[in-house]
Amino acid sequence: MNDPRQALIHASRQFYQLGWMAGTAGNLSAKMPDNSFWITASGKQKGKLVAEDFVRISLTGEVLENPSPQNKPSAETSIHQAIYSLFPEANACYHVHSVEAKLVSNFIDHEQLPLPPIEMLKGLGIWEENPKVYMPVFENYLEVPRIAEAIIQRFKQTTPDVPALLIRNHGVTVWASSPEATENHVELAEYIFRYIVAARQAGLNFQH
Numbered sequence: 001m002n003d004p005r006q007a008l009i010h011a012s013r014q015f016y017q018l019g020w021m022a023g024t025a026g027n028l029s030a031k032m033p034d035n036s037f038w039i040t041a042s043g044k045q046k047g048k049l050v051a052e053d054f055v056r057i058s059l060t061g062e063v064l065e066n067p068s069p070q071n072k073p074s075a076e077t078s079i080h081q082a083i084y085s086l087f088p089e090a091n092a093c094y095h096v097h098s099v100e101a102k103l104v105s106n107f108i109d110h111e112q113l114p115l116p117p118i119e120m121l122k123g124l125g126i127w128e129e130n131p132k133v134y135m136p137v138f139e140n141y142l143e144v145p146r147i148a149e150a151i152i153q154r155f156k157q158t159t160p161d162v163p164a165l166l167i168r169n170h171g172v173t174v175w176a177s178s179p180e181a182t183e184n185h186v187e188l189a190e191y192i193f194r195y196i197v198a199a200r201q202a203g204l205n206f207q208h
């Protein structure tokens with residue numbers, strides 16, 4: 001995979017238009033062949049990113065390339081680092097802030113969100129009949145490295161059912177082997193969140 005910034009700019013514009021990256025919310029990253037990754041610089045308006053709005057970081061967190069001196073890496077870079085260190089097959093990692101993701105994170109008070117047994121789960125790698133799978137949920141600490149550390153500690157013990165995690169009252173983070181697959185994963189995760197909100201409004205209950 002060569003410079004992924006155009007794919008990140010495209011995804012960001014899509015997510016902005018869908019209301020999932022309102023203002024400066026969310027951050028996107030994708031790896032280069034040398035395992036470094038381009039990540040959105042902090043505080044950029046996500047509807048109009050350009051190639052200079054990214055910083056290239058090593059897997060250990062050093063800034064390797066910064067096209068614009070005032071750029072700082074995303075405040076949530078440590079979460080992307082955690083995902084790349086836990087899942088070497090991940091080549092992109094996207095984090096967005098939808099209304100529905102925040103709502104569903106309040107439907108449970110524990111660490112796992114039960115996912116509805118719907119066909120769309122196949123897109124997240126679940127090929128079972130009536131699957132009983134969960135999305136991991138993490139607390140939204142003010143210090144982002146604390147969230148990253150919680151992710152590392154939990155996922156070192158237990159592999160998540162799906163390549164996605166939810167931060168309570170914050171948003172979803174997904175990963176996959178390419179920017180295109182990661183964009184699909186965001187769309188599927190957000191579809192599932194909308195379904196959960198609609199199911200609740202309709203009085204349906206699918207707790208496992």
Ligand SMILES: CSC[C@@H](O)[C@@H](O)C(=O)COP(=O)(O)O
Binds near residue numbers: 041044
């Ligand atoms: C709109 S504020 C959101 C931020 O606090 C954060 O959660 C976020 O997703 C974007 O942070 P950023 O540093 O621009 O990557």
Ligand SMILES: [Zn+2]
Binds near residue numbers: 025027076095
């Ligand atoms: Zn965020």
